[in-house]
Amino acid sequence: MLKxxxxxxxxxxxxxxxxxxxxxxxxxxKTVTIPVAQHIGAxxxxxxxxxxxxxxxxxIAQSAxxxxxxxxxxxxxxxxxxxxxxxxxxxxxxxxxxxxxGDEWAEGIDTSPDLIKTTGLDAKAINKKILxxxxxxxxxxxxxxxxxxxxxPGMKAEVLLINGVECEPYLTADHRLMLERGEELxxxxxxxxxxxxxxxxxxxxxxxxxDAIEHLLVLCEKYSxxxxxxxxxxxxxxxxxxxxxxxxxxxxxSGALPIAVGAxxxxxxxxxxxxxxxxxxxxxxxxxxxxxxKSLANPSNFKVRVGTPVKELIEAAGGLPEDTAKVVSGGPMxxxxxANIDIPVAKGTSGVLIINEEEGHRKEVLNCIRCGxxxxxxxxxxxxxxxxxxxxKKIWEKSEHENVMxxxxxxxxxxxxxxxxxxxxxxxxxxxxxxxxxxxxx
Amino acid sequence: MSASLIYTxxxxxxxxxAAAIILYFAARKFYVYEDPRIDEVEEALPAANCGGCGYAGxxxxxxxxxxxxxxxxxxxxxxxxxxxxxxxxxxxLEAEKHKPRIAxxxxxxxxxxxxxxxxxxxxxxxxxxxxxxxxxxxxxxGCLGFGDCADVCDFDALHMDPETGLPxxxxxxxxxxxxxxxxxxxxxxxxxxxMPKYRKVYVACxxxxxxxxxxxxxxxxxxxxxxxxxxxxxxxxxxxxxxxxIDSDKCVLCRKCVSVCPTNAIIEENFPPRKVKKEKETETxxx
Numbered sequence: 001m002l003k004x005x006x007x008x009x010x011x012x013x014x015x016x017x018x019x020x021x022x023x024x025x026x027x028x029x030k031t032v033t034i035p036v037a038q039h040i041g042a043x044x045x046x047x048x049x050x051x052x053x054x055x056x057x058x059x060i061a062q063s064a065x066x067x068x069x070x071x072x073x074x075x076x077x078x079x080x081x082x083x084x085x086x087x088x089x090x091x092x093x094x095x096x097x098x099x100x101x102g103d104e105w106a107e108g109i110d111t112s113p114d115l116i117k118t119t120g121l122d123a124k125a126i127n128k129k130i131l132x133x134x135x136x137x138x139x140x141x142x143x144x145x146x147x148x149x150x151x152x153p154g155m156k157a158e159v160l161l162i163n164g165v166e167c168e169p170y171l172t173a174d175h176r177l178m179l180e181r182g183e184e185l186x187x188x189x190x191x192x193x194x195x196x197x198x199x200x201x202x203x204x205x206x207x208x209x210x211d212a213i214e215h216l217l218v219l220c221e222k223y224s225x226x227x228x229x230x231x232x233x234x235x236x237x238x239x240x241x242x243x244x245x246x247x248x249x250x251x252x253x254s255g256a257l258p259i260a261v262g263a264x265x266x267x268x269x270x271x272x273x274x275x276x277x278x279x280x281x282x283x284x285x286x287x288x289x290x291x292x293x294k295s296l297a298n299p300s301n302f303k304v305r306v307g308t309p310v311k312e313l314i315e316a317a318g319g320l321p322e323d324t325a326k327v328v329s330g331g332p333m334x335x336x337x338x339a340n341i342d343i344p345v346a347k348g349t350s351g352v353l354i355i356n357e358e359e360g361h362r363k364e365v366l367n368c369i370r371c372g373x374x375x376x377x378x379x380x381x382x383x384x385x386x387x388x389x390x391x392x393k394k395i396w397e398k399s400e401h402e403n404v405m406x407x408x409x410x411x412x413x414x415x416x417x418x419x420x421x422x423x424x425x426x427x428x429x430x431x432x433x434x435x436x437x438x439x440x441x442x
Numbered sequence: 443m444s445a446s447l448i449y450t451x452x453x454x455x456x457x458x459x460a461a462a463i464i465l466y467f468a469a470r471k472f473y474v475y476e477d478p479r480i481d482e483v484e485e486a487l488p489a490a491n492c493g494g495c496g497y498a499g500x501x502x503x504x505x506x507x508x509x510x511x512x513x514x515x516x517x518x519x520x521x522x523x524x525x526x527x528x529x530x531x532x533x534x535l536e537a538e539k540h541k542p543r544i545a546x547x548x549x550x551x552x553x554x555x556x557x558x559x560x561x562x563x564x565x566x567x568x569x570x571x572x573x574x575x576x577x578x579x580x581x582x583x584g585c586l587g588f589g590d591c592a593d594v595c596d597f598d599a600l601h602m603d604p605e606t607g608l609p610x611x612x613x614x615x616x617x618x619x620x621x622x623x624x625x626x627x628x629x630x631x632x633x634x635x636x637m638p639k640y641r642k643v644y645v646a647c648x649x650x651x652x653x654x655x656x657x658x659x660x661x662x663x664x665x666x667x668x669x670x671x672x673x674x675x676x677x678x679x680x681x682x683x684x685x686x687x688i689d690s691d692k693c694v695l696c697r698k699c700v701s702v703c704p705t706n707a708i709i710e711e712n713f714p715p716r717k718v719k720k721e722k723e724t725e726t727x728x729x
Contacts, residue, residue, distance in 0.1 A: 084651075086576070086582075089575065090574060090575020090576045090582075091575065091576045091582050092576070092582060092651070336574070339559065339560045339575050339576070340559065340560065361563060362563045362564070422564060422565035422570075425564050425565040425570045425574075426565060426570065428570070428573060429567075429569055429570050429573060432573055
């Protein structure tokens, strides 16, 4: 029997139409727009000004605090302006707009494809390089990686989990990465192990990617202390807490971080970025994005520079189909519909999904019939119908008592609701409000 | 009369008497003194329980007044000076003078003025829409139009106008409790000083984008050009973050700013129609 997490979960149609599409390099855009808030934590401080010439990989915004990170230019060119521009949050955020004039990299960055396997750096030096390179969790949450690698005093990591689950339907960026960049990925994992001081790493991969599992199993033989753990296909297995439960059997207590059970989880994309940062001196300026959709002419996996307008990705994948209802940044379950397609690709953009008219609209909201399906599928063991009602009635104390802050926003409840109730919308409102109340208490 | 009936009566009565005695002593023992003025003050308050005073309801407000034994900074916006004077009489204190306030919507982005750029399908409350993104138009500061404000208004002073998509304040009903101010996720309501005949002059815009950008997303956006600031003789207008603001405590309703505003972002309400220029100036002098 394959491993998986115990409570809840759903199995939406996989629709991995781009699973066999080789990663293509997207041509450089004419301008890039790089927001300074691409990660969880304090927005970075801009260190360039209008008219400055920058090279690819050059620092343009500096980390503003411990939970924050550096941001680098993804192209070479001239800083056109520093302005507020709409990003995927739907609000205008401070961004650096750069006119591209070429692809000249800053000094010291190795852009050759040669594999470097060993380094003399110690844990501290590796972590410093990760911070300098501006690496954040590439699974979508964009939590600064150097913070994850610095456990709070008194806590010790025992095992490193590498998230290759990619449980979101449609997305295949991690899948392709594991297939095409396997060696580099494993070196990256080795570096993460070293930085954390653990001697065991487990790559969790869902069983719907047998080729990736096989490929990594073969490669793993050359690396000691790295295992591959095939997992049963179930959403949201890519959630940090679900993955820990599935692979190690440990349960992260309510309100605690994974380090509380001795685990640290990093995405495969992050591990590859760590490899590039440490071995090649290359900051995080590009990522793999799946551009997909049922009506799209040419769905693909692209290697994209951060700051490229989403519009260009869609153009490269065959243009926006006529029957487009929604463009979603991210996957269909947790992604977010965007209000315009001029927004830039950020460090956390794992996919661009075009949903057609047939599937792209919300259905009529009916009354709750108390069937309890939402309770059954909630992977955190919450009662979504109750949390929604509490948020509707603004009963925040009770909401907090019912552990609304434990919600991982996977959307399984809304997905499964036969009455099409906007459960997650209200739960997120509850989370936001209760979070504000908790912070104001401190 | 049978004996059993007599016994029953005696038993029940004695239990009753015993319980009464216990209760009497318990009541004496655990007696809590409550200032009778709390009840009196609560009686004088309008019992709207709207929270406009900043307390959890009329009872809590009355308790706070009696406990502090002062009326400093305390005002019931619903009852106004009439009620506060009554309360002052009970408390034998002097009531503070509070000018009545009225809620004003700082957005004029009607469907006509502000073209839609996308369509929202999620849960139709402003709080959730605002959490997701900046709204259906290019202006991220403006009204979302789902009526969270109208839902929280206890005084029937707010309703959504289906034609413009914006809420409308019924001046006569608004008591200035501020419920809408808290409910609006875009902070579009302001409590302004209530003027005679509900006359108002205000900048109906909160857009903080640069002029050109603001104007592009909404015809009647304030572009922060500063013309009104120069025109105002009373220092009532300030420009901050590309946006003009008229201080209702300083404004004398001369309406000069209204005529110089290039985008019609400044709105005048409840004034008689403008007459020939000369007359207007004399009227201004009176105001």
